[in-house]
Amino acid sequence: MKSKFLPFSIxxxxxxxxxxxxKGLQDTNIYTPDVKINNEIPSYSAELFYSGKIxxxxxxxxxxxxxxxxxWSSWCVPCRQEHSILIDLANNKNLKLIGINYKDKKENAKKxxxxxxxxxxxxxxxxxxxxxxxxxxxxxxxTFLIYDNRIIKKYIGPLxxxxxxxxxxxxx
Amino acid sequence: xxxxxFFFIFYFIFSFNYSNADNEDIKIKITKNLRCxxxxxxxxxxxxxxxxxxxxxxxxxKLEEGFSEKQIYSFFKDxxxxxxxxxxxxxxxxxxxxxxxxLMFLIGGAIIFKSFIIRK
Numbered sequence: 001m002k003s004k005f006l007p008f009s010i011x012x013x014x015x016x017x018x019x020x021x022x023k024g025l026q027d028t029n030i031y032t033p034d035v036k037i038n039n040e041i042p043s044y045s046a047e048l049f050y051s052g053k054i055x056x057x058x059x060x061x062x063x064x065x066x067x068x069x070x071x072w073s074s075w076c077v078p079c080r081q082e083h084s085i086l087i088d089l090a091n092n093k094n095l096k097l098i099g100i101n102y103k104d105k106k107e108n109a110k111k112x113x114x115x116x117x118x119x120x121x122x123x124x125x126x127x128x129x130x131x132x133x134x135x136x137x138x139x140x141x142x143t144f145l146i147y148d149n150r151i152i153k154k155y156i157g158p159l160x161x162x163x164x165x166x167x168x169x170x171x172x
Numbered sequence: 173x174x175x176x177x178f179f180f181i182f183y184f185i186f187s188f189n190y191s192n193a194d195n196e197d198i199k200i201k202i203t204k205n206l207r208c209x210x211x212x213x214x215x216x217x218x219x220x221x222x223x224x225x226x227x228x229x230x231x232x233x234k235l236e237e238g239f240s241e242k243q244i245y246s247f248f249k250d251x252x253x254x255x256x257x258x259x260x261x262x263x264x265x266x267x268x269x270x271x272x273x274x275l276m277f278l279i280g281g282a283i284i285f286k287s288f289i290i291r292k
Contacts (some may be wrong), residue, residue, distance in 0.1 A: 103222060103226075128226060128229045129222060129223070129225065129226025129229070130226055130229055130230045130233065132226065133226055133227060133230050133251065134230075134251070135251075136251035136252060138209050138210055138252075139210060139222075139223060
C-alpha cells in the first residue's frame with residue numbers, strides 16, 4: 001500500500017505543477033492596468049496651460065456632457081499621428097476635448113499646437129507627470145471618454161478609426 | 173561638564189538627522205513596494221523611466237499632504253489595480269499564493285513527523 005502511495009502522490013504533484021506552468025505559458029507577461037470603467041474622475045489641483053491658473057480638476061467637467069480627455073506631448077510621435085483624428089472629433093458639437101500636456105516644455109507644446117491645430121477647449125499643464133497618474137494613465141497618448149463625471153471608456157495608445165467609431169457609438 | 177556638552181551636541185546632531193530622514197525612509201520603502209508598470213520586473217525605486225519618476229514625485233507629494241503608507245498604497249491600487257503592489261493583500265485572487273506555502277509546510281511537517289518520529 002505504502003509503496004504505491006508514494007509514486008502516485010509524486011505523480012499528482014508533478015502533474016499539478018505541469019498544469020500551472022503550462023497555463024502560465026499561455027498568459028501574456030505584458031500587463032496593462034485594469035480598465036476601470038465607471039470610475040469617478042479624480043479630484044486634484046491642476047494647472048491650466050495658457051492662463052497658469054490652479055483649478056480643481058473636477059471643476060473642468062460639467063455633468064450631462066461628453067468629454068474626451070487626451071494626454072499628449074509634443075515629443076510623443078504617436079500623438080502627432082492621432083492629432084488629425086482629435087481635430088475631427090473637436091468638430092462634434094456634443095463632445096468637448098480636454099488636453100493634458102504631459103512632461104513637456106511650454107514653448108514646444110505651443111509650437112506643436114500652432115503647427116497642427118488646437119482641438120482642446122482646455123489644457124492641463126502636467127509638468128511632472130503627476131496629473132497623468134491621478135488619471136491612472138501610464139504613458140502618452142492615452143484618451144478617456146467622460147460622461148457625468150465618470151470615465152466610461154479608456155484608450156491606451158493613439159486613437160484610430162475604430163476607436164473613433166466606438167466613441168461616437170457610446171455617445172448615442 | 174565638558175562631557176555633558178559633548179553628549180548634548182552629539183544628541184542634537186543625531187536627532188536632527190532623524191527628523192529629516194524619516195520621510196525619506198518611508199518614501200524609499202513605498203517606492204520599493206510599487207511595481208513600475210512600463211518597465212516590467214523593476215520597482216519604481218529602481219527605475220528611471222518617465223512613469224516611475226512621476227510616481228516618485230507623487231509619493232513625495234502625498235507624504236507631504238500627510239497620507240499614511242497604507243493610504244498611498246490604496247490610492248495607487250485604486251488607480252492601477254492590485255498588480256502595482258509587490259506585496260499583495262489577501263483576497264480571493266491571492267489566497268492560494270498566501271496559503272500554499274503554509275499548506276506545504278504543514279504537509280512537509282506531517283511527512284517528516286510520520287516517517288521519523290512515529291517510526292522511532
